[in-house]
Amino acid sequence: xxxxxxxxxxxxxxxxxxxxxxxxxxxxxxxxxxxxxxxxxxxxxxxxxxxxxxxxxxxxxxxxxxxxxxxxxxxxxxxxxxxxxxxxxxxxxxxxxxxxxxxxxxxxxxxxxxxxxxxxxxxxxxxxxxxxxxxxxxxxxxxxxxxxxxxxxxxxxxxxxxxxxxxxxxxxxxxxxxxxxxxxxxxxxxxxxxxxxxxxxxxxxxxxxxxxxxxxxxxxxxxxxxxxxxxxxxxxxxxxxxxxxxxxxxxxxxxxxxxxxxxxxxxxxxxxxxxxxxxxxxxxxxxxxxxxxxxxxxxxxxxxxxxxxxxxxxxxxxxxxxxxxxxxxxxxxxxxxxxxxxxxxxxxxxxxxxxxxxxxxxxxxxxxxxxxxxxxxxxxxxxxxxxxxxxxxxxxxxxxxxxxxxxxxxxxxxxxxxxxxxxxxxxxxxxxxxxxxxxxxxxxxxxxxxxxxxxxxxxxxxx
Amino acid sequence: xxxxxxxxxxxxxxxxxxxxxxxxxxxxxxxxxxxxxxxxxxxxxxxxxxxxxxxxxxxxxxxxxxxxxxxxxxxxxxxxxxxxxxxxxxxxxxxxxxxxxxxxxxxxxxxxxxxxxxxxxxxxxxxxxxxxxxxxxxxxxxxxxxxxxxxxxxxxxxxxxxxxxxxxxxxxxxxxxxxxxxxxxxxxxxxxxxxxxxxxxxxxxxxxxxxxxxxxxxxxxxxxxxxxxxxxxxxxxxxxxxxxxxxxxxxxxxxxxxxxx
Numbered sequence: 086x087x088x089x090x091x092x093x094x095x096x097x098x099x100x101x102x103x104x105x106x107x108x109x110x111x112x113x114x115x116x117x118x119x120x121x122x123x124x125x126x127x128x129x130x131x132x133x134x135x136x137x138x139x140x141x142x143x144x145x146x147x148x149x150x151x152x153x154x155x156x157x158x159x160x161x162x163x164x165x166x167x168x169x170x171x172x173x174x175x176x177x178x179x180x181x182x183x184x185x186x187x188x189x190x191x192x193x194x195x196x197x198x199x200x201x202x203x204x205x206x207x208x209x210x211x212x213x214x215x216x217x218x219x220x221x222x223x224x225x226x227x228x229x230x231x232x233x234x235x236x237x238x239x240x241x242x243x244x245x246x247x248x249x250x251x252x253x254x255x256x257x258x259x260x261x262x263x264x265x266x267x268x269x270x271x272x273x274x275x276x277x278x279x280x281x282x283x284x285x286x287x288x289x290x291x292x293x294x295x296x297x298x299x300x301x302x303x304x305x306x307x308x309x310x311x312x313x314x315x316x317x318x319x320x321x322x323x324x325x326x327x328x329x330x331x332x333x334x335x336x337x338x339x340x341x342x343x344x345x346x347x348x349x350x351x352x353x354x355x356x357x358x359x360x361x362x363x364x365x366x367x368x369x370x371x372x373x374x375x376x377x378x379x380x381x382x383x384x385x386x387x388x389x390x391x392x393x394x395x396x397x398x399x400x401x402x403x404x405x406x407x408x409x410x411x412x413x414x415x416x417x418x419x420x421x422x423x424x425x426x427x428x429x430x431x432x433x434x435x436x437x438x439x440x441x442x443x444x445x446x447x448x449x450x451x452x453x454x455x456x457x458x459x460x461x462x463x464x465x466x467x468x469x470x471x472x473x474x475x476x477x478x479x480x481x482x483x484x485x486x487x488x489x490x491x492x493x494x495x496x497x498x499x500x501x502x503x504x505x506x507x508x509x510x511x512x513x514x515x516x517x518x519x520x521x522x523x524x525x526x527x528x529x530x531x532x533x534x535x536x537x538x539x540x541x542x543x544x545x546x547x548x
Numbered sequence: 549x550x551x552x553x554x555x556x557x558x559x560x561x562x563x564x565x566x567x568x569x570x571x572x573x574x575x576x577x578x579x580x581x582x583x584x585x586x587x588x589x590x591x592x593x594x595x596x597x598x599x600x601x602x603x604x605x606x607x608x609x610x611x612x613x614x615x616x617x618x619x620x621x622x623x624x625x626x627x628x629x630x631x632x633x634x635x636x637x638x639x640x641x642x643x644x645x646x647x648x649x650x651x652x653x654x655x656x657x658x659x660x661x662x663x664x665x666x667x668x669x670x671x672x673x674x675x676x677x678x679x680x681x682x683x684x685x686x687x688x689x690x691x692x693x694x695x696x697x698x699x700x701x702x703x704x705x706x707x708x709x710x711x712x713x714x715x716x717x718x719x720x721x722x723x724x725x726x727x728x729x730x731x732x733x734x735x736x737x738x739x740x741x742x743x744x745x746x747x748x749x750x751x752x753x754x755x756x757x758x759x760x761x762x763x764x765x766x767x768x769x770x771x772x773x774x775x776x777x778x779x780x781x782x783x784x785x786x787x788x789x790x791x792x793x794x795x796x797x798x799x800x801x802x803x804x805x806x807x808x809x
Contacts, residue, residue, distance in 0.1 A: 094661045101649050428645045431606060432659040432706065433634020436627060541633075542606045545645070 095438070099445040102418075103453075113414050114454045117521055120407040121458025122469055125517035127396045127403075129462075129510070130470025134392060138385045145378040152374070156367045160342045161207070163349050164362040165200075165335040167192045191331035192359065200337060203351055205344035210250050211332040213243035213322045239283050239313040241297065243322025246271050254336065257316055258308040266291035266306030269316055277317040278306035286313065298325040392474050399473050407521060411528025415447050419536045426536050427544025436537035443533035444526065451525020455518040462517060552615075553713045553746050554580040554603060559612035561598055561769070572598045573609070573769040580714060580748055585740040587760035587778065588750045588771075595769040596750035597718055603748060604639055604716045605632045617713060634659060638707030642719035644699040646691040652702045653678060653687040659709040677705035680743075681735060697728035704735065708745065715739075717749040721756050733759040 103110045167190035197209050216237035244256045248271040251257055258278070260268050269278055277297070284290065284307045294301045302317060323329045337352070339345045342364070349363045362370075419426070429439055462469075559576035562569050573595045580586060580603075590596050601607040602614055605621050613620045621632055633639075638659075646655045656674040665673065678687055681701040691699050700720060707715050717736065721729035733756050739745040740761070749760060757763050758778050765772040779788070779795075788795050793804035801808055 094658075098647075098650070105649055424645070425647060428647065429658075430630065431604070431633060431639045431641075431645075433630050433710070435630040435662075438630075438662060540607075542601050545606070545641070 095442050095445050096449075098442065099449050102422075102446055103449055109414070110450060110453075113410060113450055114457050116410050117407055117451060117454030117525070118457030118461050120403045120410070121455060121517050121521040122461035122465055123403040123473065124400055124407075124520055125458070125462040125513045126466040126469035127400055127473060128513055129466050130474045131389075131393055131396050132513075133470075134389055134474075138382075138389050141385060142382055145382060149371070149375055149378065152371050156364065156371060159367075160364045161339045161345060162364070163337040163339065163345060163352065164360075164367075165192065165196075165337060165352060165356075166190075166360045166362075167333065167358075168360070191328060191333060192335060194330050194332060196356065196359075197332070197335065199355070200335070200352060203348055205340045205348060207338045207340045208250070208254070210254055210256060210336040210338070211245050211319060212256075212334045212336070213241075213319050213326070213328060213331065214333040215241045215243075215322065215326040215328065217241070238286070239279075239315060241322050241326065242314055242316050243319035244269070244316055245319050246273055254338070258310065262308040262310065264307050264309045266304070268306055268308070269318070273305070274318050274321055275302060276305040277302045277315045277321075278308055279304060279315045280310040280312050281307055282311045283313040283315065298327075300325045396474060404520070404524060407524040408528040411447055411451065411525050412531060414450075415443060415529045415532035416535070418446070419443060419532045422536075423539060423544045423547040426539050427541045427547065430539070430541035431545060439539075440533045440537035443536050444529050447525050447529025447533065448522060451522045451528075454525070455521045458521055459514050459518060462514060551582045552579060553582050553584070553617070554578075554748075555613075555615045556602070557613040557615070559599070559602060559609050559614065561595070561602065561607075562610040571769050573602070576612070576769075576771045578764070578771060580746060582713075582746055583740070583744045585737065585747045585761040585778075586749070586764060587757040587762070588748065588764045588766055589752065589754065589757040590750075590766035591752060594766045596752070596766055598769075599766065600716050600718050600748070600750050603714075604637050605629045606639075634663075635710050636713045638710070638712040638715045640700070640703045640707045640715065640717045640720050642722035644691070644696075644703045644723070646699055646702055646706070648691050651688045651690055652683060652694065652698075652705075655691070655702055656705045656709055659706060663710065673709065674705070677708055678702070680708075680739070681705045695728070696724050697731055700724065700728075700732050701735065704732075704739070708739070708743075714746045714748060717747065719751055720749060721751065721753065729753075729756060730759075 197211060200206060200209055217239045219238040220235045221238055222235045246269055257269055264281055279289065289295055289304055291304055291307060293304045295304055323331065337348065339348050345363050349361050353361050426439055556576055556578045559573055561573040563572055576599060588596055602609050608622055614622055616632060616636055653674045656677055657670045660670040660673065678684055681704050683698060683701050686694060686698060721732055724732060736747055737759055740747055751757050760778040763776040763778050765774060788802035788804060790802060790807045791805040795802055
């Protein structure tokens with residue numbers, strides 16, 4: 086006797102059975118589809134959060150190493166500033182420096198001559214930093230919530246265009262960062278260079294005349310940076326900002342590292358109102374900055390870990406729910422069609438034929454649910470992941486708006502926030518699809534087996 | 549080749565209801581030969597359907613043997629019994645039991661699924677069978693759009709799909725009106741004569757039972773010794789039970805004496 090399973094006939098009947106109970110099939114498909122959407126959205130959300138935390142961590146590490154490098158290069162430097170904020174040693178990416186630009190204080194230029202008289206001082210490099218009157222407001226996302234802060238649109242940095250200073254102390258952006266035009270040079274006046282970010286913000290290019298504090302300057306160069314800073318001759322900066330005779334910061338270079346402490350002591354004694362920072366201070370600050378970063382990262386990682394636990398539980402619930410939906414629906418179907426099972430067995434269907442018939446129906450529903458779930462998942466992944474993973478958006482990736490650590494750039498502390506967007510990739514989609522079909526098959530297994538074991542005589546009596 | 553299609557030996561079926569034991573069948577010895585048209589008569593609860601289920605491999609006896617095509621099917625495992633149901637037996641029921649979502653022709657094709665026959669061969673065979681039962685014009689109709697008699701005709705065609713050794717009919721006319729009832733019995737008689745289909749039919753209706761070749765009586769699970777000849781005789785030897793004049797299988801009334809057959 087020749088017996089085989091006629092899959093086409095069984096498939097055709099499965100399609101008809103599914104389609105003749107349209108409302109039930111629709112509800113089951115939607116329920117399974119949502120389960121699948123959860124299965125694919127949550128991993129997508131977790132992956133986005135992992136990437137965000139990873140990028141935060143990398144960003145911090147880079148910033149710390151850049152700061153370390155810079156500090157090491159400037160072991161003979163003593164920074165003198167009229168205000169604490171003004172001395173802030175650059176703001177690393179991702180860490181907003183709140184209000185760093187507010188309330189600039191100045192040092193009278195006569196101090197320069199007085200400090201110059203101290204023995205062992207090699208050079209004194211003055212800077213003048215002034216913020217624009219124009220401001221913008223920006224929303225910052227932090228683990229504690231989001232808030233809006235007002236910031237100046239740009240910052241003017243006046244530098245002493247002495248060729249020795251330019252060459253030895255990197256007071257200007259590196260020549261390699263110049264994307265258009267040229268860098269500033271000794272003797273420049275009435276000209277400025279601006280960051281690429283600022284040039285794009287204002288749509289300025291090299292050769293344009295721009296008005297700064299009521300006076301026109303020619304843009305001679307654009308340097309690649311996300312900061313919003315213009316560099317100009319310190320004399321020009323003093324004139325336009327009405328700070329003639331004043332500077333914001335002095336970088337005092339000792340002839341040798343061994344003189345640094347002595348020079349700092351003398352300056353602190355002579356000018357107690359000024360803030361003096363040495364190599365040691367900067368190392369100390371670096372250590373505290375590092376500690377702050379590590380705390381932030383630890384919080385981020387712990388939140389991520391909690392989120393992963395929640396996600397795992399939710400996926401587990403989705404898996405169990407999918408199996409149970411299919412299980413109960415198929416059990417109900419088997420019960421409802423007991424008589425049909427009896428008929429099929431009475432006319433010679435084997436246990437396997439009956440089982441495969443019901444398995445096919447369960448799998449068919451799961452396949453359709455897979456397609457629906459993929460669509461819901463693609464469209465709704467960001468919404469679903471943010472609903473089910475409440476902490477998903479706490480850690481927004483914060484993109485540094487400045488070069489991170491640059492002594493010449495008084496940092497805006499730009500922390501432009503970007504929400505984490507969970508998107509289901511093809512691999513996740515295929516995995517989710519496979520999972521829902523597999524769960525559909527598993528969920529159908531018991532009801533189908535039960536159907537196959539039904540006694541034909543009992544089944545025929547069933548009404 | 550033996551003419552014995554089916555034989556039962558000391559068939560017994562006992563149901564246990566709590567501590568009570570009910571003998572549904574006891575010591576049933578029955579032989580069905582090729583070309584037989586047997587009706588088993590008995591009142592409700594006499595064990596007719598139980599016996600038919602045993603013959604049709606839908607149920608197993610408590611004791612005794614059911615020898616079908618030389619094999620004692622009581623010894624065959626449940627997993628393999630479907631082969632006997634598929635190839636040796638054609639079943640028809642009182643409530644027709646057609647699948648409502650399949651058309652008439654698809655219902656007829658259903659038992660052929662999984663056999664050696666190709667799709668086109670199955671379709672061809674289903675066409676032939678529906679033509680035999682007189683339903684060629686209604687092949688594509690779903691059962692709900694067919695009358696009760698037509699549904700039973702489809703059920704007959706389905707039962708014959710795999711050319712079984714025996715057709716088992718469980719109260720095939722129980723759900724039909726009188727006119728349709730006789731149409732169906734005449735159709736069974738015609739199949740028995742023209743196709744040499746072996747038929748075992750259980751019924752409680754004496755008129756229906758009398759259309760078979762042999763009438764057996766079942767009472768309290770026991771097959772009575774008395775056996776009657778029906779009005780339907782094989783090989784065209786059909787006669788009116790009243791006037792003994794020859795009649796044809798499709799006659800409802802005797803053309804000679806005018807009595808209802």
